Amino acid sequence: MMKKVAGMILTSALAVAALTGCTSEPGGNQSSSKTAATEAGQTAGSDTSGETDKTIALFMTHMSNEFTITLSSAVEEEAKLRGYKYNVYDAGQDAAAQSDQIEQAVTLGVDGIIIEPVSVDGIVPAVKYAKEAGVKVVIVNQRISKPEEADCYVGADAATTGEILMKKVMEDIDGKGNIALLLGPMGSDGQVGRSEGFEKVLAEYPEVTVVFQDTAEWQTEPALRITENWLNAGKDIVAVVSQNDGMAVGAAKAIADAQKGGEIKVYGIDATSEGLQAVLDGKLAATVSQGTEDQGRLSADACVDLLEGKSVDAETIVTNVIYTTANAQDALNALK
Amino acid sequence: MNKTIGNNRFFNFKEFGILIAFFMLVAALMIISPNAFAQPRNLINILKQASINGILSCGMMFVIIAGGIDLSAGSTIALSGVAAAYFARLDRTPVLLPILVAVAVGGLVGAVNGAGVAYANLPPFIITLSTMTGVRGLALIVSGGSPIYGLAGSFEKLTNQFLLGVPALAVYFIIIALFSGFILVKTVFGRRVYAIGGSETTARVSGINVKKMKLAVYTICGCMAGIAGLLVASRTVQGSPTAGDGYEMDAIAAVVIGGISMSGGAGKWYGTIIGALLLAVISNGLDILGVSSNYQKIIKGVIIAVAVYLDLRGKAKQE
Numbered sequence: 001m002m003k004k005v006a007g008m009i010l011t012s013a014l015a016v017a018a019l020t021g022c023t024s025e026p027g028g029n030q031s032s033s034k035t036a037a038t039e040a041g042q043t044a045g046s047d048t049s050g051e052t053d054k055t056i057a058l059f060m061t062h063m064s065n066e067f068t069i070t071l072s073s074a075v076e077e078e079a080k081l082r083g084y085k086y087n088v089y090d091a092g093q094d095a096a097a098q099s100d101q102i103e104q105a106v107t108l109g110v111d112g113i114i115i116e117p118v119s120v121d122g123i124v125p126a127v128k129y130a131k132e133a134g135v136k137v138v139i140v141n142q143r144i145s146k147p148e149e150a151d152c153y154v155g156a157d158a159a160t161t162g163e164i165l166m167k168k169v170m171e172d173i174d175g176k177g178n179i180a181l182l183l184g185p186m187g188s189d190g191q192v193g194r195s196e197g198f199e200k201v202l203a204e205y206p207e208v209t210v211v212f213q214d215t216a217e218w219q220t221e222p223a224l225r226i227t228e229n230w231l232n233a234g235k236d237i238v239a240v241v242s243q244n245d246g247m248a249v250g251a252a253k254a255i256a257d258a259q260k261g262g263e264i265k266v267y268g269i270d271a272t273s274e275g276l277q278a279v280l281d282g283k284l285a286a287t288v289s290q291g292t293e294d295q296g297r298l299s300a301d302a303c304v305d306l307l308e309g310k311s312v313d314a315e316t317i318v319t320n321v322i323y324t325t326a327n328a329q330d331a332l333n334a335l336k
Numbered sequence: 337m338n339k340t341i342g343n344n345r346f347f348n349f350k351e352f353g354i355l356i357a358f359f360m361l362v363a364a365l366m367i368i369s370p371n372a373f374a375q376p377r378n379l380i381n382i383l384k385q386a387s388i389n390g391i392l393s394c395g396m397m398f399v400i401i402a403g404g405i406d407l408s409a410g411s412t413i414a415l416s417g418v419a420a421a422y423f424a425r426l427d428r429t430p431v432l433l434p435i436l437v438a439v440a441v442g443g444l445v446g447a448v449n450g451a452g453v454a455y456a457n458l459p460p461f462i463i464t465l466s467t468m469t470g471v472r473g474l475a476l477i478v479s480g481g482s483p484i485y486g487l488a489g490s491f492e493k494l495t496n497q498f499l500l501g502v503p504a505l506a507v508y509f510i511i512i513a514l515f516s517g518f519i520l521v522k523t524v525f526g527r528r529v530y531a532i533g534g535s536e537t538t539a540r541v542s543g544i545n546v547k548k549m550k551l552a553v554y555t556i557c558g559c560m561a562g563i564a565g566l567l568v569a570s571r572t573v574q575g576s577p578t579a580g581d582g583y584e585m586d587a588i589a590a591v592v593i594g595g596i597s598m599s600g601g602a603g604k605w606y607g608t609i610i611g612a613l614l615l616a617v618i619s620n621g622l623d624i625l626g627v628s629s630n631y632q633k634i635i636k637g638v639i640i641a642v643a644v645y646l647d648l649r650g651k652a653k654q655e
Binding site for chain 1 (some may be wrong): 484
């Protein structure tokens with residue numbers, strides 16, 4: 001018995017080790033130093049002299065969803081294209097770990113850094129430390145509490161994203177009827193910003209009533225459950241507007257299960273591959289991108305420009321794009 | 337505690353306070369919302385919504401009665417769901433394959449927990465906390481961080497259809513609940529689960545292989561989490577690495593509300609079922625009334641505290 005069990009544990013431990021071992025490439029704390037920049041630099045038609053020995057480091061909050069992975073891949077691609085070496089650090093949502101990682105990287109010698117901050121306040125000392133060491137600092141996706149400490153900011157504006165989506169909804173439902181809102185975790189930056197954008201538009205449409213709004217914590221199954229309950233409440237809902245695609249897909253499933261597919265329109269945000277596919281399948285009416293790839297590309301560009309002594313705008317806001325059946329296929333192809 | 341071990345009746349209505357509370361809540365909601373909550377369609381909907389947490393709670397019940405806890409159940413939902421979705425992407429694969437894969441993945445996680453508790457003597461809280469974190473990471477790595485979608489119609493049908501007028505999800509829940517009740521009450525194995533939770537030393541002295549029992553109990557819990565993961569994946573038609581986040585807490589809540597002692601060895605199987613139904617009624621009723629889930633959390637918190645208080649008071653009286 002003991003032998004059997006010991007064998008089983010060992011096998012499963014090995015399986016786990018094998019799985020994590022071979023795929024830890026994008027995550028990992030600082031193990032994933034990419035030296036491929038030299039090869040890429042030679043072939044890419046970049047506007048620098050080709051390759052440099054300068055390094056750009058990217059500090060991500062985490063590397064565990066499509067948004068962060070798309071963003072970091074875009075930074076990597078652009079940095080290599082312009083002939084720079086590239087490192088990525090994964091803070092695992094830990095603000096203290098992110099500050100440590102930044103200080104360590106600066107000490108080890110890095111030329112420019114791009115930070116997707118875990119904590120908008122907590123990151124400020126690390127930003128100062130980097131600046132004092134002569135390192136160029138670009139903040140991406142989320143503004144820090146003292147933007148003047150960094151060189152520039154590249155990001156989407158959550159309120160604008162929410163506003164653009166809600167305008168599209170109003171257009172589709174002719175500015176009247178009952179709607180329901182699926183929100184992100186209450187108090188999270190995405191939720192607060194996107195709700196602000198929603199409200200700004202809704203204030204102009206007195207004939208629209210928000211009959212339900214609740215958080216489904218960005219998750220699909222809770223969104224499905226909540227929407228099922230709403231559908232049983234006997235209110236005539238014309239649209240469900242969700243703050244991300246994952247929850248929108250859950251709402252669409254509840255509506256399809258209730259045989260109300262054509263009657264209630266569903267909207268999402270983020271334009272993930274799943275969301276775009278759902279648009280093409282007719283499950284979602286539209287989704288709005290927050291320019292994830294652009295954020296990555298433009299932040300890498302800004303960092304390189306700073307290193308080359310060019311001037312850079314203090315703030316670059318990427319543009320949102322609305323995806324419907326008309327243009328979702330192209331965006332989906334681009335993601336794959 | 338020996339009272340419970342000796343009691344092998346399938347039903348026991350001595351402690352039905354929770355049942356009264358349940359019916360009072362349902363009655364109150366029916367009065368407040370006769371045109372929505374009280375509709376038969378919605379009552380069936382509640383049964384459906386209680387199912388996934390209910391199945392997870394059945395597994396959790398085994399572990400808690402045996403004196404343990406499993407914090408990894410929510411992460412296991414994600415990993416087994418991702419694994420099932422991976423095999424459910426093609427229309428050609430028989431739907432049995434993702435089912436077996438999900439149960440096997442869940443069982444494997446459970447076996448690791450069980451082995452950690454039984455053979456490495458790790459506290460259940462610690463080993464399942466570490467698998468909770470590790471398994472979530474594994475789910476994210478295996479899926480590449482985003483949901484696996486585009487699943488076969490046959491896989492979606494698992495949860496999408498009605499069997500004899502009852503949603504398939506509810507049918508699975510009923511079968512698993514009755515099965516769990518049968519095992520706990522009518523079999524020697526079940527009696528031993530109570531025995532090791534009541535007093536490990538006594539159980540060992542009376543010849544029960546405590547280590548083997550623990551391994552089995554955690555494996556059962558893992559398998560149930562695997563089934564729950566399979567059903568979440570089928571219901572949402574995607575295998576999401578972030579699914580099931582925090583679900584272990586709802587399962588523990590259902591078990592505790594059902595009057596099962598957190599110190600192990602005591603509690604009735606149907607308590608868990610009522611606990612799961614109660615939680616589903618609260619969510620459904622308050623969603624329909626448009627009450628924010630922030631308030632729902634407070635209400636659930638209060639109910640859990642009251643349930644444990646009643647449990648402790650009941651025990652004090654017995655002594």
